[in-house]
Amino acid sequence: MSTTERLSGARAVRNGPVTALKIYLLRHVQTLVYALGQLSSRPFSTLMTAAVIGIALALPAGLHVLLGNARAVTTGWDGATQISVFLNAGVSEARGRALAEELRTRDIAAAHYVSRDEALEEFRRLSGFGDALQALEDNPLPAVIVLRPVLADSDAAGIGALLERLRAHPEVERAQLDMEWVKRLYAIMEMARRGVWVLGALLSLAVLLVVGNTIRLAIQNRRDEIVLTKLIGGTDAFVRRPFLYSGLWYGLAGGLLALLLVAASLWLLAGPARELATLYQSQFRLQGLAAADAGLVLLAGAALGLAGSWLAVGRHLRDIEPT
Amino acid sequence: MIRLTNVSKRYPGGFEALKDVSLHLAPGEMAFLTGHSGAGKSTLLKLVALIERSSNGQVVVKGQNLAKVSRRGIPGHRRNIGIIFQDYRLLFDRTVFDNVALPLVIAGQSAHEIGKRVRAALDKVGLLGKERMYPITLSGGEQQRVAIARAVVSKPALILADEPTGNLDPAMARDIMGIFEEFQRVGVSVLVATHDIPLIETLPHRIVQLHQGRLVADTGARP
Numbered sequence: 250m251s252t253t254e255r256l257s258g259a260r261a262v263r264n265g266p267v268t269a270l271k272i273y274l275l276r277h278v279q280t281l282v283y284a285l286g287q288l289s290s291r292p293f294s295t296l297m298t299a300a301v302i303g304i305a306l307a308l309p310a311g312l313h314v315l316l317g318n319a320r321a322v323t324t325g326w327d328g329a330t331q332i333s334v335f336l337n338a339g340v341s342e343a344r345g346r347a348l349a350e351e352l353r354t355r356d357i358a359a360a361h362y363v364s365r366d367e368a369l370e371e372f373r374r375l376s377g378f379g380d381a382l383q384a385l386e387d388n389p390l391p392a393v394i395v396l397r398p399v400l401a402d403s404d405a406a407g408i409g410a411l412l413e414r415l416r417a418h419p420e421v422e423r424a425q426l427d428m429e430w431v432k433r434l435y436a437i438m439e440m441a442r443r444g445v446w447v448l449g450a451l452l453s454l455a456v457l458l459v460v461g462n463t464i465r466l467a468i469q470n471r472r473d474e475i476v477l478t479k480l481i482g483g484t485d486a487f488v489r490r491p492f493l494y495s496g497l498w499y500g501l502a503g504g505l506l507a508l509l510l511v512a513a514s515l516w517l518l519a520g521p522a523r524e525l526a527t528l529y530q531s532q533f534r535l536q537g538l539a540a541a542d543a544g545l546v547l548l549a550g551a552a553l554g555l556a557g558s559w560l561a562v563g564r565h566l567r568d569i570e571p572t
Numbered sequence: 573m574i575r576l577t578n579v580s581k582r583y584p585g586g587f588e589a590l591k592d593v594s595l596h597l598a599p600g601e602m603a604f605l606t607g608h609s610g611a612g613k614s615t616l617l618k619l620v621a622l623i624e625r626s627s628n629g630q631v632v633v634k635g636q637n638l639a640k641v642s643r644r645g646i647p648g649h650r651r652n653i654g655i656i657f658q659d660y661r662l663l664f665d666r667t668v669f670d671n672v673a674l675p676l677v678i679a680g681q682s683a684h685e686i687g688k689r690v691r692a693a694l695d696k697v698g699l700l701g702k703e704r705m706y707p708i709t710l711s712g713g714e715q716q717r718v719a720i721a722r723a724v725v726s727k728p729a730l731i732l733a734d735e736p737t738g739n740l741d742p743a744m745a746r747d748i749m750g751i752f753e754e755f756q757r758v759g760v761s762v763l764v765a766t767h768d769i770p771l772i773e774t775l776p777h778r779i780v781q782l783h784q785g786r787l788v789a790d791t792g793a794r795p
Binding site: 268269272273275276473474476477478479480481482483484485487570571572 | 623649677683722
C-alpha cells in the first residue's frame with residue numbers, strides 16, 4: 250500500500266491558481282491553432298464550406314451597402330422641398346425673371362427661373378429624346394420657376410397655403426409640390442431595408458445549419474478519437490472545444506469571404522455607377538462597406554459559426570460514449 | 573485497489589455477462605483474468621473503468637464506490653486508471669509523442685511537465701527516440717508499447733489491459749507482459765484480461781478464471 254500511496258501522491262503535481270489559469274488559457278489558444286491546422290489540412294472542403302457561408306453573408310451585406318448608397322444619393326431630397334411653378338405660355342422671359350425676383354422676397358429661400366429654351370436644352374441633354382424633339386415644330390415646354398420655400402416640408406398647412414397663393418397668380422398656370430415621388434421612393438427604400446433584414450435573418454439560419462452540418466460530419470469522422478479521449482479521462486468540455494473552435498474559424502473565414510465578395514461586386518459596379526452619376530450631373534461615387542459594418546459582418550460570421558457548431562456538438566457529442 | 577462484491581451485469585435484452593462476482597485486487601497486485609470469449613472479462617474491466625455500470629452489487633475502486641460517481645465524475649475517475657486495449661487505439665494523425673502526451677494535455681499539465689513525463693514513459697517502454705514518428709510506421713508490438721506509455725504517463729495507481737497481446741506474436745507478447753511486471757514491481761496494480769494461458773502460466777502471478785459470467789477459479793497470489 251505504501252508504495253502505491255507514494256506513487257499516487259507523486260502523481261498529484263498541483264499547479265498554483267495563476268499557473269493553472271495560464272495553462273488553461275494556453276490550452277485554449279493551442280486548441281484554436283490546432284483547429285485552424287485541422288481545417289487548413291483540408292483546404293478544398295474548408296474553402297467550400299467557407300464559400301457557402303461567405304455567399305450567404307455577402308448577400309445581405311451587399312444589399313445593405315447598395316441601400317446605404319441609395320440613401321446617400323437621396324439624402325437631403327426631402328429636406329429641400331421644391332415647388333415647380335409653371336408659367337403661362339404668354340409670359341415673356343423678361344417678365345418671368347422679374348416674377349422670380351418678386352417671389353424671392355416673400356417666404357421663399359431661392360427662386361430659379363428656367364426659360365423655355367433652357368428647359369428644352371436640359372430635356373434634350375438628359376432625356377435622350379433629342380432626335381424626337383427635332384420633329385416638333387414648336388417648343389412644347391413651358392417656362393418654370395423652381396422655388397425652395399423657407400418652410401420645412403413637415404409644415405403641410407404652410408406649404409398648402411403657399412401653393413394656393415401661387416396658383417392664384419394670373420401668370421401661373423400650375424404650381425406643383427415635387428414631393429410625392431420622393432415620399433414614395435422613401436417608402437420603397439424602407440421596404441427594401443426591411444427586406445434586407447428578413448433576408449439576413451433567413452441566410453443567418455442557413456449559415457447556422459451549414460456550420461452545424463459540417464461539424465456534425467467532423468464529429469462522425471473523428472468518432473474514434475472522441476471515444477478514446479473520453480476513455481482516458483477527457484471531459485465533455487475538452488472534447489467539445491476543438492469542434493467549437495472549428496465552427497468559429499468557419500464563420501470567420503466565411504465573414505472574410507463575404508467582405509471580399511462585397512468588395513469585388515462594388516468594384517465591378519463602380520465604373521457603371523460613375524457613368525450613371527455623370528449622366529445625372531452628380532458627383533456621387535459608390536461607397537464601400539463602412540469599417541464598423543465590415544467588423545459586424547466578421548462578428549456575425551464568427552458568432553454564427555460558433556452557434557452552429559454549438560448546436561451540432563450539443564446534439565451529437567453526448568451520444569458518443571465508449572462501449 | 574479494486575473490490576467487487578456480488579456484482580452482476582445484465583444487458584438490456586436479458587443477457588447476463590457477470591453473475592454474482594466477488595473479487596479483491598490488492599494495491600500493487602498483478603492478476604490475470606482469463607476465460608473464453610464471452611466469459612465476462614471485458615465486462616468486468618468496463619465496470620471498473622465506468623464504461624458500464626453494474627446491475628447489482630458494489631464496485632469499489634481506490635476506496636470510491638463507483639455507484640456514487642456521477643456522469644460528470646467519470647473523467648476524473650478514468651484519469652486514475654491506465655487503460656490498454658487489444659487494438660491499441662492510437663491516433664494515427666499524431667506523432668508518438670502527441671499520442672502519449674494526450675492524458676497529460678487532458679489533465680492540463682504544463683508543456684515542460686508534459687515533455688519530461690512523456691520522455692520518461694517512452695523510456696520505460698523502450699521507445700525513446702521514436703517520439704517524432706507516426707504510429708503507422710511502427711510494428712504492432714511497438715504500437716502496443718506506445719499505448720502502454722500513454723496509459724502510464726500520468727502515473728496511475730491501476731492499469732487495466734484488455735487482451736493487450738491478442739494481436740502480437742509470442743515473443744512480443746512476453747515482452748509486453750514484462751513491461752507490466754515492471755510497473756507492478758514499483759507498486760502499480762495491474763489487471764490483465766487475456767486468454768493466452770500458455771504465456772501466463774509461465775508467470776508468477778494470480779490467475780482469476782471466469783466462465784459464463786461466474787468466477788470459477790482463483791489461484792490467489794502465486795509464488
